[in-house]
Amino acid sequence: MRETEVATGALDPKDWAAFEASLHKVLSAAVDKLKAAETGRVWTPPPEDIKAQLHAPLPVKGLEYDALVAQLTVLLPYGVGNTHPRFFGWVHGSGSPGNLLAEIIGAAMNANCGGRDHIAIYVERQVVEWCRSLFQFPDSASGLIVSGTSMATIIAAKTARDRALDFTSRTDGVGDTKLVGYVSEQAHSCLARAFDMLGLGTQALRKIPATAGFEIDLAALQVQISRDRADGFHPFFLGGTVGTVNTAAIDDLKALAEIAEREQIWSHADGAFGACAMTSSELAPRLSGIERADSLAFDFHKWMHVNYDAGCVLIRDGDAHRRAFAARPDYLAANGVALAGGDPWPVDFGPELSRGFRALKVWSHLLEHGTEKIGRAIAENCALVSGLGEKVQAHPDLELLAPVSLNICCLRYAPASLKRAQLDDLNTAIVAQIQNEGIAAPSTTRIDGALAIRVNITNHRTREEDIDILLDAIIRTGVDLSSGRSL
Ligand SMILES: Cc1ncc(COP(=O)(O)O)c(C=O)c1O
Incomplete structure (x- = not known):
């Protein structure tokens, strides 16, 4: 033809x-x-x-x-x-088969969720409503389903920036406003990236030292805020982490909320994976204070096992959120009539105009499983990691490099017979070999400078036997590699 x-x-x-x-x-x-x-x-x-x-x-x-x-x-x-079940690297959710159902319906609908009056918008609103209720945010809070916590963080930080400058930054930029923000040195790199993208520069995000438990040091934070004020800076953003990426430490959210209220600073919670622990009645008390944050960023695609990608931003001051993003040209005007009704539109709350129907798979997943089952799976992951920590401590050739919190254990193979200087290379090689052999997939990080084998469990399929297979592989590979090389 x-x-x-x-x-x-x-x-x-x-x-x-x-x-x-x-x-x-x-x-x-x-x-x-x-x-x-x-x-x-x-x-x-x-x-x-x-x-x-x-x-x-x-x-x-x-x-x-x-x-x-x-x-x-x-x-x-x-x-x-x-x-x-033996994927332990970074913070990857394992997904779940039920996503196939929603993805097929979503593909058949091919909805564009930037706005207009159609059913997908109502599904997304309902998901946001569920999130508000899970995290006890007020009815006036707004939210958006996004690609992940990195995007959620950009949206939250932009809203905070614009509100701090009475929204003049939307037209005039930030100029020499000397805005500064604060997170712990353990905070995820997406926060510095957000500062970079918002024209504030990464140096405007002060990295506050962490305690021995890898939580933000509150005294050091106070000192830095006071110093910045004395030097003419404008503190506007305070980020706490609910589950840091290295060790799953949880910052003292209540104390951060109090500091933010006293100092009149926007408080943000990065709960990329940790916030999902709110679905577990056993773990939720550890997240106390999250409900006081001005904004919360978290992912469905990590510990909630919705397939990639799906995250969420919640913003307490829904009006500020809208004022930070709303800007509709004539052809997008919502006149309240027919398809151009359904105000407000998602495009008023984020940078994307055309956006897919991510909310569908989240909505369907929550309908399929309910928060109780998801919370139980999360609590089981934490119990497994806690058990792993005990096994590491009980083994003479293994060393626990950080306190076990939630779902992450950082360890290394470190028999007394080996020199400390050799351990970084050895543990890097152990991880690579275990990955290459297809046995398990932990990843690495550095804890106080030392190379750690980092075991993260955000996986509803992982069982005790998988932990044992991983530990056996670490020890066996450690023995093989250290005997076969000149150490
Ligand atoms: C604590 C924390 N914050 C933010 C992020 C970034 O999330 P995303 O990859 O969904 O953008 C991660 C990713 O692992 C994380 O662990």
Whole structure:
């Protein structure tokens, strides 16, 4: 068919039955992968032949469905490995099969959730409403479903910045306003990135020392705020972390709320994964004070096991949130009539105009599982990590490098026979070898300068036996590597 003859609906299947059969094949392959999620290798490097196959010219002619299905399903085994119970790296949620249901409906709707009056907007509002209730934010608080905590943090920090400058920053920029903010040195790098992107510069985000428990040092914070005021700076943002990325430490949120109120500073809580512990009646008391934050950023895709990507920002002062983002040209005016009704629109609360229907998978996931089951899975993860900490302490060749908090344990292989200076390289090599062998996938970080094997569990599939397999692998690999090299 010549280009000029392309029929209306050119991208619709010519044979719907063949399309549906292909969809079933894809679905079966996806379900088979998830049914086997607890078996096999954790991570398999992408094979050279598949990488070579990807390296192809821009397709001019399309494929038949069978060929397309083959190209799609061949990718399935080569993910990062986070669906496997022995994926312990970084902070990756494991996801859950139920997401497939929502993703199919979402794909069929193809909703653009920047605004307008359609059902997806109401679903998103309901998810935000549930979040407000989970974290005891007032009805006047606003929220948005976003790609993740990094984006949520940018939105929160921009709202704080603009409110601090009476919203003149939206037109005039920040100029020489000397805005400064505060987080602990253990805070996630997304906060400094937000300061960078908002034109404040990363140096305007003061890194306050942490205590021995890796929580923000409140006395040092007070000293820095007073010093900054004396030097003519304008403190406007105070970030606490609910579960730091290195050790899952929880800053004293109540104390931070009090300091923020006294100093008239915006208080922000980074609860990327830790805030999800609010769903556990056992753990929720440890998050006390989170309900007093001016803004909260957290992810559904980490400890709530919604598939990537889905995060949330909640902002106590919903008016300020809207004033920080609302700016509609004529063609986007909400006139309250028909499809242009449904005010306010999500575009009034964030930087994206076109946005997908992320809220659907979150809504469906919460309907499917409820917070009770999710909270129980989180508490079980914490119990496993606490047990891991005890096993590490009981083993003569292992060393616990930080107190165990929530779901993260930092350890290293450190037999007394080895020199301390050799341990960083050795532990880096242990982690790489265990990952390469497909046995488990911890990651690394540094604790007080020492290279740590970092074990994070945000995985509803992980069991005690997985912890034992990991520990055996660390010790066996440590023995092998240290005996085989000149240390
Ligand atoms: C404490 C903390 N904050 C922020 C982030 C960034 O979240 P995201 O990757 O969803 O943008 C992470 C990621 O691990 C985190 O652990």
